Amino acid sequence: MKLNLLGILSLLCLLACNQSVSKVTDTTATEASTTEIIAGSAKITGSIISPNDTDKDSIFVNVYVPHPITGEIVPYKALVDQSGKFSVEVDVETAVSLVGLNTSLNPYKTLYVKLTSGGVNNLDIAYNSDFDVENVDVTSATMTQYDMIHSFDVFYKMHAYKSGKVRESMYDKSPDYFLNNAKTVLSERSEILNKDTLLSNDLKGVLFKDFLLNMYVEHVFDYEKEMIRNYGNTTGDRSNKPDLQKIDRSYYHFLRDFKLNDPQYLLTSQFSYFQKEILQNEVLGLPEIGESDIPSWLASVKVILSDLVGFESGPYYDILAANAYARQLTEEVRPLTEKQKEHIAAYWKDGEIAKILLRKNQQVAALDKFKSPAVVIDISSVSADKVIQTILAKHKNKVVFIDLWATWCGPCLKAMNEFRSTKGEFHDKDVAFVYLTDTSSPRERWEEKIKGIGSEHYYLTDAQWKYIMDHYEFEGVPSYALFNKEGVLINKFTAFPGNVKVKKMINSLL
Numbered sequence: 001m002k003l004n005l006l007g008i009l010s011l012l013c014l015l016a017c018n019q020s021v022s023k024v025t026d027t028t029a030t031e032a033s034t035t036e037i038i039a040g041s042a043k044i045t046g047s048i049i050s051p052n053d054t055d056k057d058s059i060f061v062n063v064y065v066p067h068p069i070t071g072e073i074v075p076y077k078a079l080v081d082q083s084g085k086f087s088v089e090v091d092v093e094t095a096v097s098l099v100g101l102n103t104s105l106n107p108y109k110t111l112y113v114k115l116t117s118g119g120v121n122n123l124d125i126a127y128n129s130d131f132d133v134e135n136v137d138v139t140s141a142t143m144t145q146y147d148m149i150h151s152f153d154v155f156y157k158m159h160a161y162k163s164g165k166v167r168e169s170m171y172d173k174s175p176d177y178f179l180n181n182a183k184t185v186l187s188e189r190s191e192i193l194n195k196d197t198l199l200s201n202d203l204k205g206v207l208f209k210d211f212l213l214n215m216y217v218e219h220v221f222d223y224e225k226e227m228i229r230n231y232g233n234t235t236g237d238r239s240n241k242p243d244l245q246k247i248d249r250s251y252y253h254f255l256r257d258f259k260l261n262d263p264q265y266l267l268t269s270q271f272s273y274f275q276k277e278i279l280q281n282e283v284l285g286l287p288e289i290g291e292s293d294i295p296s297w298l299a300s301v302k303v304i305l306s307d308l309v310g311f312e313s314g315p316y317y318d319i320l321a322a323n324a325y326a327r328q329l330t331e332e333v334r335p336l337t338e339k340q341k342e343h344i345a346a347y348w349k350d351g352e353i354a355k356i357l358l359r360k361n362q363q364v365a366a367l368d369k370f371k372s373p374a375v376v377i378d379i380s381s382v383s384a385d386k387v388i389q390t391i392l393a394k395h396k397n398k399v400v401f402i403d404l405w406a407t408w409c410g411p412c413l414k415a416m417n418e419f420r421s422t423k424g425e426f427h428d429k430d431v432a433f434v435y436l437t438d439t440s441s442p443r444e445r446w447e448e449k450i451k452g453i454g455s456e457h458y459y460l461t462d463a464q465w466k467y468i469m470d471h472y473e474f475e476g477v478p479s480y481a482l483f484n485k486e487g488v489l490i491n492k493f494t495a496f497p498g499n500v501k502v503k504k505m506i507n508s509l510l
Contacts, residue, residue: 035263036095037069039355040117045087048080049126050105061086062107064100065115068265069093069319069356071272071326075418092117093356098206098267106131112151112203114142146198151207154196158189158211169234171227171242175251178227182220182254186212206267212258213270220254221277223247249284252308261314275323278305280445289324291339294347297321322353326360333420333452335365370424374450376457384467387460392487395432399509400483401502402434404474407441407449412478415496416453422499429510430485432456438465484509 048059059080064073070093078088080103090099095117102110105127115121122139133149163185170178189211193204219226224244232238265271279286284304289297298317306312325344328334336344341358348354382390392400405412423433433455437446439462450457460468468474472481472492479494482505491505 035266037093037266037352037356038095038117039352039359040092040095041089042092042097042115042117043087043089043120044101044113044115044123045085045120046123046125047084048086048103048105049084049124051127051129051131058104060104061088062102062104063088063090063113064269065090065092065097066099066267066269066272067091067093067356068271069322069326069353070330070360071275071323072330072417073269073272073414075414090115091359094266096267098269100269106133109133110152111136111148112143113148116142143203144200147200147203151199151203154193154199154207158192161189161192163188167234169230171231171234171244175223175245175247178223179220179251179254182215186215189215205264209262209265210268210270213265213268213274216254217270217273217277221281223251247283249304249308252281252284255305255308256310258309260309260316261311263315266319272323275320276327278320279324279327280448286324289321289328291337291343293343294321297324318348318353321347322357325357329357329360329364330417331449331452333364333367333371333454335368336361367420367424370427371454372427374454374457376447376450376459379458380461380464382464384461384464385471387458387464387468388481391434391458392483395434396487397485398430398432399485399506400432400434400487401506402436402481402483404436404468404477404479404481406437406477407445409477411496413449415478418496419499419502422503425503426506431506431510434458436460436465436468438462482506482509 044061044063046061048061050059061078061080063076063078065076067074074091076088076090078086080086092115097115097117099113099115100110101113101123102108103125109132111123111125111133113121113123121142124137125133126135128134136145136148138145138148168181170181190208193199193207199207224247227244228241231242278284286304287297287300298321301320302312302317309316325336325340329336336357341361344354344357379387379390388402391402403412403416405416407413426433435450435453435455435457437458438460441449441459443459446457446459469479472479474492475494477494478496480492480496480502481489482491484490490509496502
């Protein structure tokens with residue numbers, strides 16, 4: 001099972017699973033109340049107890065909060081003071097939120113923390129000499145220490161699990177055969193968590209759904225992509241593509257088993273990614289919400305989805321409508337129009353979903369003041385060894401920051417979101433931000449994504465991309481190259497090092 005560990009870790013690392021599908025119980029009334037939608041906030045305070053006289057004022061606490069309505073994972077960062085204390089306030093969108101928390105002492109050890117809207121959660125985290133979490137004291141204990149610390153041990157076991165079976169070809173079989181195989185894989189991996197007697201049952205229900213969504217988003221939604229991968233893995237032929245059966249909307253009948261009206265999905269880290277797949281899936285073909293009134297948009301959506309998901313009404317549809325607006329706000333970073341705000345007010349009145357969307361709209365409007373429009377430049381005819389030279393020639397006497405990324409790269413998109421406000425600080429400075437991608441990013445998806453990025457974009461040929469990756473010895477994406485005003489390469493690196501470091505690098509060249 002494909003998994004980008006850095007991306008998942010920084011986007012909560014909450015994946016695990018519950019019992020097999022047949023054993024998952026319905027959401028109780030108590031669970032439903034904890035997943036009530038609220039435009040709220042919560043505070044996390046605490047202290048870090050570190051070994052070896054670690055300089056405390058260089059330690060950061062990172063918090064990753066799922067926002068199921070605006071459809072994003074929002075990162076927060078707090079500096080630990082000399083006494084080891086920290087405090088961070090975060091926006092939340094449900095009465096209870098399950099968030100990820102780690103520190104710069106060990107960013108690969110993420111804790112699972114439950115927050116309550118309007119509440120304060122105090123965590124005293126102690127590290128041992130190996131910088132592993134030794135103990136967590138929680139003043140408002142709503143989770144067991146085992147749940148907080150060891151959920152990821154189960155996560156690693158699940159994703160490292162190997163059945164021992166010979167890898168089977170799926171590309172030459174029916175789509176239904178592939179879907180049945182996916183159920184089998186899910187059931188096998190579910191048993192790992194099912195056998196863990198120390199994780200609480202409340203947590204298992206959420207973690208199962210998280211794993212379910214991740215697995216289907218990564219491996220099932222895009223049937224063609226998965227079959228091409230299966231063809232390459234089972235035949236060793238990665239140059240050709242197999243002849244595949246064409247799928248239609250009926251392929252997605254598996255959604256009926258998900259019971260998507262269950263509000264417990266709002267607590268998962270993967271729900272926003274799942275919703276984006278629903279909204280942008282070309283086979284399903286849901287319309288964009290644009291300036292349509294919400295009842296009309298939902299009516300057209302239900303014609304497509306109701307038979308597949310197994311219901312014609314319920315909270316899921318309202319959340320999907322909110323997520324449709326959120327795509328514009330978070331993907332394109334484009335504020336709502338007056339007509340859209342009127343439709344939101346007419347449908348949700350002064351309800352919590354309306355409050356959340358308008359709160360996000362205010363944030364986007366503030367960023368939009370400094371966002372430059374996305375400009376696409378075609379240099380497909382330029383020889384591979386002249387691409388960077390051609391780009392630099394357009395920006396004489398400017399610092400040039402080049403970002404190599406892909407639409408499918410979670411860490412790439414996360415870095416762009418983190419850097420967005422800092423990038424805006426350079427809007428009137430002699431800095432050019434340039435973005436490069438290749439044909440591994442579907443053209444239509446790329447054209448949509450760059451609307452929210454702005455600046456200058458290049459869609460490189462495979463030969464151009466390979467030359468740059470090899471020439472600069474980049475190992476993957478995201479990767480970056482920073483040039484001074486004279487066009488001299490000053491720094492290159494893979495993986496985003498954080499706003500503070502990048503801002504310092506750029507300022508040093510201005």
